[in-house]
Amino acid sequence: MIVDIDLSFFVADARQIKLKVLRLDTEDVITGGNKSFKLKYNLQEAKNCNKNCIVTLGGAFSNHIAAVAHQCNRENLKSVGIIRGDDLLQRNVTLKRAEEDGMKLIFVNRKDYHELRTADETLLQSLIKPLLEQNAIDSTTCYLVPEGGNNQLGFKGSCEILNLPTDDYDFVCCAAGTGTTLAGLAASIKPHQTAVGIAAVNDYDFINKNVSTYLSQSQSHGEYKLIMDYTFGGFGKSNPELRKFTEEFSALTSITIEPVYTGKMFYGILQMIRKGEFPQGSNILCVHTGGLQYLQI
Numbered sequence: 001m002i003v004d005i006d007l008s009f010f011v012a013d014a015r016q017i018k019l020k021v022l023r024l025d026t027e028d029v030i031t032g033g034n035k036s037f038k039l040k041y042n043l044q045e046a047k048n049c050n051k052n053c054i055v056t057l058g059g060a061f062s063n064h065i066a067a068v069a070h071q072c073n074r075e076n077l078k079s080v081g082i083i084r085g086d087d088l089l090q091r092n093v094t095l096k097r098a099e100e101d102g103m104k105l106i107f108v109n110r111k112d113y114h115e116l117r118t119a120d121e122t123l124l125q126s127l128i129k130p131l132l133e134q135n136a137i138d139s140t141t142c143y144l145v146p147e148g149g150n151n152q153l154g155f156k157g158s159c160e161i162l163n164l165p166t167d168d169y170d171f172v173c174c175a176a177g178t179g180t181t182l183a184g185l186a187a188s189i190k191p192h193q194t195a196v197g198i199a200a201v202n203d204y205d206f207i208n209k210n211v212s213t214y215l216s217q218s219q220s221h222g223e224y225k226l227i228m229d230y231t232f233g234g235f236g237k238s239n240p241e242l243r244k245f246t247e248e249f250s251a252l253t254s255i256t257i258e259p260v261y262t263g264k265m266f267y268g269i270l271q272m273i274r275k276g277e278f279p280q281g282s283n284i285l286c287v288h289t290g291g292l293q294y295l296q297i
């Protein structure tokens with residue numbers, strides 16, 4: 001579903017720029033958004049390999065953890081979440097729901113977690129095996145999805161986000177965490193279009209390298225830009241101005257956004273419009289990638 005944003009709420013002189021939103025958030029609050037695209041081919045592959053348990057990793061508020069747990073429950077797959085941080089006896093909404101969806105949670109300290117998230121596929125497999133075995137899980141039944149669904153099959157799924165008529169747009173924008181979604185957009189746009197990623201994480205080299213690796217393996221791709229000016233200090237960081245903006249935006253447009261990803265994207269895109277960084281008359285499409293699961297009780 002694509003909807004219009006009335007720019008006069010936010011920008012004094014919009015110079016005939018038009019802004020629309022591709023709402024991936026309306027599908028399902030837990031499994032919708034960009035995560036369903038990144039999971040689609042991973043779950044298919046797991047089944048093709050006769051694996052009945054999905055193992056993945058994430059932070060305590062991770063939208064990816066929430067989506068994996070819920071989708072696995074729906075598809076009768078087991079799931080294991082390796083969670084950054086010490087065992088949180090007081091579960092937050094994300095972890096409580098993940099457990100209700102049948103996900104087994106394994107907590108690892110920040111140092112060990114860092115080693116896991118930066119490991120390559122082979123090292124990751126070897127680091128995770130003992131963790132699973134300590135928890136009496138047979139690792140031969142498990143299929144590993146990296147943090148955030150950041151792998152080739154996640155990229156393949158992200159290339160389907162624009163599978164609807166979007167030729168009219170000059171710019172297609174999304175929030176970027178690992179950049180897998182941005183790569184998917186960049187790989188599926190037309191030559192006259194540019195993909196714009198507003199980074200939600202303060203790590204240009206990580207995102208940029210990830211995007212260019214995916215694109216170098218794809219048949220063709222369009223131009224992309226990675227904008228680092230609206231990270232608000234890093235992943236999960238925000239300030240009163242950003243939080244006030246997300247509330248106002250949600251109230252004025254009836255499209256709920258949050259400060260971790262989509263708030264930064266819309267804040268950034270509107271600032272770029274104000275600063276004249278998009279040409280007069282541009283047609284801009286922002287992808288609402290979801291991320292609202294932790295707001296739902």
Ligand SMILES: *Cc1c(COP(=O)(O)O)cnc(C)c1O
Binds near residue numbers: 064178262291
């Ligand atoms: C995970 C997530 C992203 C980041 O996606 P990447 O493909 O890792 O860049 C963006 N928006 C929302 C709402 C997310 O949950």
